Amino acid sequence: xxxxxxxxxxxxxxxxxxxxxxxxxxxxxxxxxxxxxxxxxxxxxxxxxxxxxxxxxxxxxxxxxxxxxxxxxxxxxxxxxxxxxxxxxxxxxxxxxxxxxxxxxxxxxxxxxxxxxxxxxxxxxxxxxxxxxxxxxxxxxxxxxxxxxxxxxxxxxxxxxxxxxxxxxxxxxxxxxxxxxxxxxxxxxxxxxxxxxxxxxxxxxxxxxxxxxxxxxxxxxxxxxxxxxxxxxxxxxxxxxxxxxxxxxxxxxxxxxxxx
Amino acid sequence: xxxxxxxxxxxxxxxxxxxxxxxxxxxxxxxxxxxxxxxxxxxxxxxxxxxxxxxxxxxxxxxxxxxxxxxxxxxxxxxxxxxxxxxxxxxxxxxxxxxxxxxxxxxxxxxxxxxxxxxxxxxxxxxxxxxxxxxxxxxxxxxxxxxxxxxxxxxxxxxxxxxxxxxxxxxxxxxxxxxxxxxxxxxxxxxxxxxxxxxxxxxxxxxxxxxxxxxxxxxxxxxxxxxxxxxxxxxxxxxxxxxxxxxx
Numbered sequence: 001x002x003x004x005x006x007x008x009x010x011x012x013x014x015x016x017x018x019x020x021x022x023x024x025x026x027x028x029x030x031x032x033x034x035x036x037x038x039x040x041x042x043x044x045x046x047x048x049x050x051x052x053x054x055x056x057x058x059x060x061x062x063x064x065x066x067x068x069x070x071x072x073x074x075x076x077x078x079x080x081x082x083x084x085x086x087x088x089x090x091x092x093x094x095x096x097x098x099x100x101x102x103x104x105x106x107x108x109x110x111x112x113x114x115x116x117x118x119x120x121x122x123x124x125x126x127x128x129x130x131x132x133x134x135x136x137x138x139x140x141x142x143x144x145x146x147x148x149x150x151x152x153x154x155x156x157x158x159x160x161x162x163x164x165x166x167x168x169x170x171x172x173x174x175x176x177x178x179x180x181x182x183x184x185x186x187x188x189x190x191x192x193x194x195x196x197x198x199x200x201x202x203x204x205x206x207x208x209x210x211x212x213x214x215x216x217x218x219x220x221x222x223x224x225x226x227x228x229x230x231x232x233x234x235x236x237x238x239x240x241x242x243x244x245x246x247x248x249x250x251x252x253x254x255x256x257x258x259x260x
Numbered sequence: 261x262x263x264x265x266x267x268x269x270x271x272x273x274x275x276x277x278x279x280x281x282x283x284x285x286x287x288x289x290x291x292x293x294x295x296x297x298x299x300x301x302x303x304x305x306x307x308x309x310x311x312x313x314x315x316x317x318x319x320x321x322x323x324x325x326x327x328x329x330x331x332x333x334x335x336x337x338x339x340x341x342x343x344x345x346x347x348x349x350x351x352x353x354x355x356x357x358x359x360x361x362x363x364x365x366x367x368x369x370x371x372x373x374x375x376x377x378x379x380x381x382x383x384x385x386x387x388x389x390x391x392x393x394x395x396x397x398x399x400x401x402x403x404x405x406x407x408x409x410x411x412x413x414x415x416x417x418x419x420x421x422x423x424x425x426x427x428x429x430x431x432x433x434x435x436x437x438x439x440x441x442x443x444x445x446x447x448x449x450x451x452x453x454x455x456x457x458x459x460x461x462x463x464x465x466x467x468x469x470x471x472x473x474x475x476x477x478x479x480x481x482x483x484x485x486x487x488x489x490x491x492x493x494x495x496x497x498x499x500x501x502x503x504x505x506x507x508x
Contacts (some may be wrong), residue, residue, distance in 0.1 A: 009327060019338045021332035026338075029386060033333055045392025048476055055387055055480045057338055062379075064288040064337075156295070212291075 010040050016042065017050045025054045029063060061128065154236030155255060158211045163237040164251040171249050172227065175199070177242060184254050190231050196227040207241040208233070231256060267332040275319040279312070282336065286311060289340050296487045299348055307347060313341045380481075381502045384495075387480040391473065397458060398399060398473050405445055405470070408497050408503045410434050419457030446470075 010021030021040055028036040044050050050088070073102035132172060138220045175198040185191065194206065206227055216238070221227045233256045261269075270278040290308055294301050315322075318339075328336055335351050388395045388402075396417030403414055415427040424430055430452065437448055446463045461469065474492070481490045490498070 007331070018327060019325065019335060019342065020327045022338050025337040027330045027334050028388075030334075032334070041392050044390055045394060048479065051387075051390045051476065051480060052484045054390060055383075056333075056484055057341060058386060059483065060289065060292065060341060061294045061334070061337060064285065098363065 008039070008215075009041070010037065015043075017053065018048065022050070022053050026061065027058045029054070034174050055250075060086050084128075093163050144154055154211065154234070156211055157237060158213060158239070159254075160213065161209065161251060161253070164241075165239070165253060167251070171244070175242075175249055177250055179240070179242065179250065179252055180254055182253050183237075183259055186231050187257050188231050188233065188253050192227070192229045192231055194227045194240075196225050197241075199244075203245045205243055206242065209239045209241065211237045211239075264331050264333070267336075268328065269328075270403065271323050271326065271332065273320075275323060276316070277320065279315055283312075285333075286315070289337065290344055293344060293348070300441075307344070308421055310347050311340065311343050312495075314347070315340070318343075355388055355403075358508055377498070377501050378505060381505050383481060384477070384498060389475070394473065397456075398477070400456075401449060401470050402464075402474070402477075402499055403503075404434060404449060406499050407440065408499060409507070410438065413506075415456070421455050421457055424455040442467075456471055 010017060010024055012018040017040065021043075022031065025036060025040055025044060027033040029186050044054055077145065163219070174197075177194065178196065179184075179194040180192065196204070198204065204221055206219040206221075206229075207215055210216050217229075219227055235256050237253060237255055239251060239253050241248060242252075267278065270281070274355045287308055290304065290311060293299065294304055294307070299307065320340055326332065349366070388399050391398055396415075400410070400414050400418075403410060407473070410431050412427065412431065415431065418427075420427055434448070434452070437445070439445065446467050450461055450463045453466075474495075478490050478492070478495060481495065482488045
């Protein structure tokens with residue numbers, strides 16, 4: 001009579017970890033579980049195949065999982081339109097506004113204390129891109145939290161846009177565009193600043209494209225010849241396209257790093 | 261109700277809706293594999309479609325087999341990964357991507373080295389931990405054989421004997437040992453094993469044991485499907501970086 005094998009939770013018929021077993025171990029490695037069944041721990045210690053599977057799934061989750069509530073996905077166009085609110089008691093509205101204003105003032109004071117003096121920044125405004133300087137307001141970017149390989153993938157250059165960056169554009173000299181030099185490092189909250197000499201009748205806009213050629217933002221200048229756009233992008237390599245109604249003037253790139 | 265509970269509820273009540281909600285996640289997993297060379301990027305949409313088709317077919321089985329002992333998201337990631345690998349192993353996925361694309365993606369503007377090294381050190385530590393009770397001895401042997409200055413962390417996980425005490429004297433003696441010959445280092449290690457509460461081994465047995473575990477470490481660091489090409493030399497460089505990283 002053939003002996004029936006008893007099903008052990010977390011293991012398949014061959015005695016290796018099944019999907020439940022692998023995910024239990026990975027949850028433990030990622031700190032989502034505080035305990036690990038000894039049977040599973042011992043099996044992984046003894047079995048090269050299961051060790052490989054656990055390691056690989058843990059690496060996969062490192063690559064694809066978003067950090068909790070750190071960066072909001074920013075695919076909306078700028079500027080955004082505030083959602084409609086329901087009508088409510090006037091005093092509550094006034095109270096909320098006052099509380100919000102107080103919070104903003106305190107936060108602004110705090111940020112002012114934390115930010116380095118802009119005069120001491122090495123980033124000089126007002127230079128042409130070909131001089132390899134850039135015009136942004138940025139915090140001290142010498143120290144930043146190292147990223148994971150998943151973030152490293154977000155920085156992979158897109159060959160098509162890298163070529164576009166190297167191209168020569170007919171209208172660029174006339175527009176006297178001042179913009180970040182190639183691969184400028186910025187952080188969320190920094191301002192992307194561009195300035196140019198506007199041509200009468202021309203409708204300018206700036207497209208922000210990620211390294212998978214997906215458009216993530218469309219910026220319409222609010223004043224002629226200038227854009228100051230607050231970065232709300234996830235870390236990665238992005239390309240900007242400075243366009244007119246019928247002409248592409250310039251393509252550049254920025255690297256959005258994690259904030260400190 | 262937290263996200264995990266919501267996922268489980270939806271798994272039982274409306275698995276199709278759950279699958280739709282997980283679409284961006286499925287896409288990210290497949291993109292991450294394709295970006296690492298496990299297939300051609302132009303196959304992305306076809307691959308997503310095929311993986312989704314299989315997941316939809318298997319949702320009842322996925323629901324029945326999930327035992328609730330882990331986060332649903334983790335469990336589902338394993339399922340997605342398995343379905344993807346199953347698909348990838350089919351004949352039409354064997355072709356290599358054009359060399360130009362890989363060349364460009366591999367060489368231009370790599371992210372700063374420190375980012376990747378830190379990540380790799382964390383992976384190495386994780387790989388060592390997967391060896392269970394042998395982990396502390398693997399770590400100690402690795403660092404001692406590669407002549408890395410040992411710290412109290414290298415003795416964590418051992419049941420030190422009364423003679424050894426807190427291990428400071430032992431660490432000092434090991435760090436003073438200045439022969440670079442692996443044979444001699446192995447001999448010293450095999451002599452101190454009893455003081456660490458570890459079963460004694462002769463130097464040759466220790467060498468064989470370490471070689472086998474080192475091979476296992478290389479396999480884990482290189483991955484399956486392989487995405488790195490560590491060798492003993494390059495892993496040694498990483499271990500040296502580990503030392504610098506710990507000193508920061």
